[in-house]
Amino acid sequence: MSARNVEDKVAVNIKHVSLPMSRVKLIMKSSPDVSNINQEALFLTTKATELFVQHLALSSYKSGSGKDHNALSYSDLAGAAEESETFQFLTDILPKKILAKDYLKSLEELPEEGDN
Amino acid sequence: MASSSANDDDLTIPRAAINKMIKETLPNVRVANDARELVVNCCTEFIHLISSEANEICNKSEKKTISPEHVINALESLGFGSYITEVKDVLQECKTVAMKRRKASSRLENLGIPEEELLRQQQELFAKARQQQAELAQQEWLQMQQAAQQAQLAAASASAAQQAGSSQDEDEEDDM
Numbered sequence: 001m002s003a004r005n006v007e008d009k010v011a012v013n014i015k016h017v018s019l020p021m022s023r024v025k026l027i028m029k030s031s032p033d034v035s036n037i038n039q040e041a042l043f044l045t046t047k048a049t050e051l052f053v054q055h056l057a058l059s060s061y062k063s064g065s066g067k068d069h070n071a072l073s074y075s076d077l078a079g080a081a082e083e084s085e086t087f088q089f090l091t092d093i094l095p096k097k098i099l100a101k102d103y104l105k106s107l108e109e110l111p112e113e114g115d116n
Numbered sequence: 117m118a119s120s121s122a123n124d125d126d127l128t129i130p131r132a133a134i135n136k137m138i139k140e141t142l143p144n145v146r147v148a149n150d151a152r153e154l155v156v157n158c159c160t161e162f163i164h165l166i167s168s169e170a171n172e173i174c175n176k177s178e179k180k181t182i183s184p185e186h187v188i189n190a191l192e193s194l195g196f197g198s199y200i201t202e203v204k205d206v207l208q209e210c211k212t213v214a215m216k217r218r219k220a221s222s223r224l225e226n227l228g229i230p231e232e233e234l235l236r237q238q239q240e241l242f243a244k245a246r247q248q249q250a251e252l253a254q255q256e257w258l259q260m261q262q263a264a265q266q267a268q269l270a271a272a273s274a275s276a277a278q279q280a281g282s283s284q285d286e287d288e289e290d291d292m
Contacts, residue, residue: 016206019133019159027127027160028167035171036181043210044187044203045166051199052162053134053155054141061142071146072138077154086195089165090158 021046059084129159166190 024046028034037045057072063083064076074094081090134156138147167182169190174182184207191199 016210018137019129023127023129024163027129027163030127031164031167031171033171034167034182035174037167038181038183040184040207041170041182041187043207044184045163045170047203047206048166048187048191048196048199049129049159049162050137051202052196053137053159055199056155056158057138057141061145068146070144071148072142072151073148074150074154077151077158089194090161093157093161094154 017043017046017050019046019050024049056080056087059087127160128156131156134159165194166196169194 021042025037025042028037028042028045056077060076060080061072063080064072078094081087081094131152135152138152138155166187170182170186173186173189173193174180177186179186188200188204191197191203
């Protein structure tokens with residue numbers, strides 16, 4: 001990689017992109033079947049991810065049901081995931097936290113195997 | 117942040133980068149630690165989502181490499197179409213900046229000197245170098261000459277001495 005290309009990439013990172021593109025690339029490649037990614041495509045994905053973080057944070061904050069308006073909590077985020085169609089894909093990784101006792105109770109209510 | 121297990125599933129965006137972005141987006145807002153951790157994981161999930169979709173689009177297009185077009189189409193089909201304009205704008209901006217920088221640095225290399233002048237300077241340097249070489253060659257030749265002369269002189273005096281020695285011998289013989 002010539003010195004100029006490195007310079008260009010560093011400038012891109014400093015001025016326009018906060019997330020490390022190398023890490024984004026690693027994550028992309030850990031997806032099954034993903035082959036090669038063009039450098040510009042990688043840049044677009046990185047930038048889109050940044051926008052996503054901003055979007056998610058803002059959305060959650062605005063629709064936050066917490067009493068404290070100057071705070072963003074886990075449940076604010078979980079709420080945003082459930083309410084917005086766009087963020088639906090996140091529901092797998094952010095189950096709404098429930099109290100342990102409620103969970104245990106719901107286990108008791110499940111039909112037991114072997115009962116006729 | 118060292119991790120003992122290099123598990124693909126553990127790959128995430130560095131926490132510090134996320135924290136910085138959250139701070140810039142929501143200044144003066146307290147964000148719980150578990151919420152931050154969640155955002156980090158959401159990022160990874162988002163990247164996987166986009167990559168998979170873009171990859172599918174890429175496969176259908178029978179191309180081997182995921183291109184910007186594939187990513188843009190993926191964003192559109194997944195409901196993130198609103199990101200597209202800004203993402204494209206930034207890409208264009210970067211290309212322009214990169215182009216300007218390349219032009220500027222090549223201009224710097226020339227120091228603003230036109231090509232003709234550079235050629236003239238080059239010819240001058242070559243001529244100078246040739247001259248220096250010629251002078252060196254001449255010096256060497258002279259040295260060789262001197263060395264050869266000295267060698268001749270030495271040989272001549274040696275043979276002269278020898279001759280003088282042999283005539284002396286003859287005299288001695290006569291005396292006897």
